[in-house]
Amino acid sequence: MSIAQIEYFVAVAEEAHVGRAARRLHISQPPLTRQIQRLEDELGAPLFERTPRGMRLLPAGARFLAHARRVLAEVDAARRCLEPLPSSQRAR
Amino acid sequence: MSIAQIEYFVAVAEEAHVGRAARRLHISQPPLTRQIQRLEDELGAPLFERTPRGMRLLPAGARFLAHARRVLAEVDAARRCLEPLPSSQRAR
DNA sequence: AATCCGCGATACCCAAACGGTATTGGCCTG
């Protein structure tokens, strides 16, 4: 499981559509489909239901989505924790 | 920044020694050195001081370490959130 | 002061992972 995969998953969950999610992520659809498949494989459970209209989150996917967002939030915080500070601010 | 890099960083921080951390991670020393370098590059700041005895966390590294552990904890939680349940347990 | 030893860093190579283009298969829709 990679950070990119988690970002991809969140995008697909939010768009409910691989093609739109791919455009939003600036990658093409096939790699995105594959990363979602790999993620499902690794987790051992499908996260989406494939419909002719797009992708619908399964209950397992919804549960995972909450965790995925928390992971991304922590990654963001980690990235920012070394950013050059505007001026006056102290570390905790 | 990848999850593996974060795990690598935590191992090096805890061991204060690239060689030992590499053994613990079951990889060899040179790739580990490189991943740490890449992480520092991406973050735009050195995280360790290189000493003849090993690696010592810099203040920036210590700050990042706390975040790194939180990221890994969330990743773990995400992984476990779909695990087959022993018997009786309900989702939140 | 000269030598040795242990550390991280570098050079080079190979295998695995990732993304892109082209195409397929399936299912609703008109």
Place this chain on the structure above:
DNA sequence: CAGGCCAATACCGTTTGGGTATCGCGGATT
């Protein structure tokens, strides 16, 4: 029953990651 839209697959080139061998540089030992 034909067209269109969706995800899925096939195939390819490039990039990334890890391994082995080796270097350079300090500190420690005598």
